Amino acid sequence: MMLKTAMSYLLVAASVLILGWGNVAFAGNTGGLDYERALWHPLHFKPAIDEATNEQCLSCHQEILDRKVREQSPAGVKAEEALAWYQTLHTYEGPQMTFHQRHLTGPLARQLMNMKCNTCHQGENPREEAPIPPDPTNTTFTLRKQVNPEICLMCHGAHPFKVMGLPGPWPESRDNFQNNCLLCHAGIRTNRHQVNFLKADAIEEAAKKEGDVCYGCHGGRQWYRIAYPYPRHAWEGMSDEVPEWAVGRPTESNPRFRIQQGEAGK
Amino acid sequence: MAEQKEKDSSRIKEAVKRRKRETYTPVKPEMQLGFVHNNVDCIGCRACEMACKDKNGLPPGPRFRRVQYIEGGTYPDVFAYKVNMSCNHCAEPACLPTCPTGAIFKRKKDGIVDIDSTLCIGCRRCEAACPFGAPQFDPMENIVKKCNLCVDEIDAGRKPYCVMACMMRVLDIGPIDRIWDGGLETVAVGPHDEVVRQVKNMADIELTHPSIGFVAHSKGKVK
Numbered sequence: 001m002m003l004k005t006a007m008s009y010l011l012v013a014a015s016v017l018i019l020g021w022g023n024v025a026f027a028g029n030t031g032g033l034d035y036e037r038a039l040w041h042p043l044h045f046k047p048a049i050d051e052a053t054n055e056q057c058l059s060c061h062q063e064i065l066d067r068k069v070r071e072q073s074p075a076g077v078k079a080e081e082a083l084a085w086y087q088t089l090h091t092y093e094g095p096q097m098t099f100h101q102r103h104l105t106g107p108l109a110r111q112l113m114n115m116k117c118n119t120c121h122q123g124e125n126p127r128e129e130a131p132i133p134p135d136p137t138n139t140t141f142t143l144r145k146q147v148n149p150e151i152c153l154m155c156h157g158a159h160p161f162k163v164m165g166l167p168g169p170w171p172e173s174r175d176n177f178q179n180n181c182l183l184c185h186a187g188i189r190t191n192r193h194q195v196n197f198l199k200a201d202a203i204e205e206a207a208k209k210e211g212d213v214c215y216g217c218h219g220g221r222q223w224y225r226i227a228y229p230y231p232r233h234a235w236e237g238m239s240d241e242v243p244e245w246a247v248g249r250p251t252e253s254n255p256r257f258r259i260q261q262g263e264a265g266k
Numbered sequence: 267m268a269e270q271k272e273k274d275s276s277r278i279k280e281a282v283k284r285r286k287r288e289t290y291t292p293v294k295p296e297m298q299l300g301f302v303h304n305n306v307d308c309i310g311c312r313a314c315e316m317a318c319k320d321k322n323g324l325p326p327g328p329r330f331r332r333v334q335y336i337e338g339g340t341y342p343d344v345f346a347y348k349v350n351m352s353c354n355h356c357a358e359p360a361c362l363p364t365c366p367t368g369a370i371f372k373r374k375k376d377g378i379v380d381i382d383s384t385l386c387i388g389c390r391r392c393e394a395a396c397p398f399g400a401p402q403f404d405p406m407e408n409i410v411k412k413c414n415l416c417v418d419e420i421d422a423g424r425k426p427y428c429v430m431a432c433m434m435r436v437l438d439i440g441p442i443d444r445i446w447d448g449g450l451e452t453v454a455v456g457p458h459d460e461v462v463r464q465v466k467n468m469a470d471i472e473l474t475h476p477s478i479g480f481v482a483h484s485k486g487k488v489k
Contacts, residue, residue, distance in 0.1 A: 086363060144469060224472075224473040
């Protein structure tokens with residue numbers, strides 16, 4: 001019996017070693033694959049993509065960090081003089097970058113985020129051919145390329161001012177609240193930002209200095225017309241009654257984003 | 267003169283300050299044009315894609331129109347249908363506010379969302395923001411381009427190239443309200459067909475309210 005258990009431990013250890021080496025070997029070997037083979041590489045699909053490291057992704061896709069925006073548009077608009085609506089928050093600094101750089105290597109990304117390639121990317125091109133049979137509950141695959149917009153929605157959704165009971169949208173209301181989210185949200189708060197792609201402590205610190213930091217991801221960088229239905233983690237002093245707008249919300253983050261033991265505090 | 271200049275510059279500064287930290291308010295068009303596509307009768311020949319590439323002079327890579335294949339089932343109960351999208355000229359486009367140079371705009375007249383690629387610096391934000399994959403990156407020029415519903419053809423009173431190229435006549439355009447309520451006279455929609463706004467595996471329409479209607483396949487219907 002003892003021997004059997006020991007054997008199975010050995011087996012596990014051996015497979016971990018082999019797999020580990022496989023990964024290391026992979027990081028250096030992709031150059032040899034032709035485009036079609038690389039496209040259908042298992043790393044581009046579940047479950048392998050969940051374990052993919054940034055190094056593995058970048059070994060083929062380094063250009064996403066190296067690429068630069070044009071210094072000026074074909075008609076001569078200078079990149080350094082351009083600013084999008086949502087880039088007018090104080091938290092936006094530095095020159096125009098590509099969105100990949102803004103999410104991975106930009107100043108705010110370094111300060112507050114801990115994003116990995118597979119935080120957003122959950123598959124490759126073949127998502128244009130939907131999984132079989134088509135299933136709306138399979139939210140990781142949508143009929144578009146590369147990323148499910150529901151992931152973007154977490155930080156690029158609308159500011160739910162009606163849910164909060166504010167008289168108007170935040171740009172109109174903020175002066176009444178001294179542009180300070182913590183005026184109310186020091187007390188009314190769920191277990192915030194405890195996900196593996198954000199630096200929760202750094203966000204709390206930054207929010208104390210400037211409300212625009214909060215607003216940035218909660219309406220200020222709005223792409224979409226709805227707000228993300230964040231999971232409703234219980235907090236101390238939370239009322240037992242669930243308000244109408246929160247009915248049916250999960251109470252835990254998506255398993256993919258939960259902080260694994262040993263990862264906390266990073 | 268100097269006084270006037272001073273006055274102007276202070277006014278400009280004030281306006282800039284006011285505009286700071288504002289989110290954008292979408293243009294409300296007088297009439298919204300949109301596509302209608304019959305998922306069932308489309309044979310997936312991609313003639314629309316090629317006509318589009320031809321008209322817009324696109325190199326390999328960017329595809330303004332994308333015919334997406336959905337196939338599945340287990341023999342003998344198998345199925346195949348197509349969901350065909352270009353730009354959905356959304357009521358509240360996500361691409362538009364992401365553009366740092368103001369290259370993307372929505373026409374008041376007919377709600378067409380267009381990108382003036384000569385103003386594009388190639389940051390590819392719009393490409394990321396679009397839930398339907400409409401903006402297409404042109405690696406040769408390092409700029410983003412997209413479907414403009416053949417705005418020149420529209421202004422000339424004709425239909426876009428993709429619609430004209432469709433040999434099955436499953437693709438058409440029209441005022442989107444009439445497409446949705448079934449009032450548009452078009453051969454793309456059969457006499458007993460119902461036009462829906464959402465099909466399976468398509469991003470949530472509440473994100474941007476895309477101006478597109480489908481005749482959905484029985485396996486692609488959303489309850």
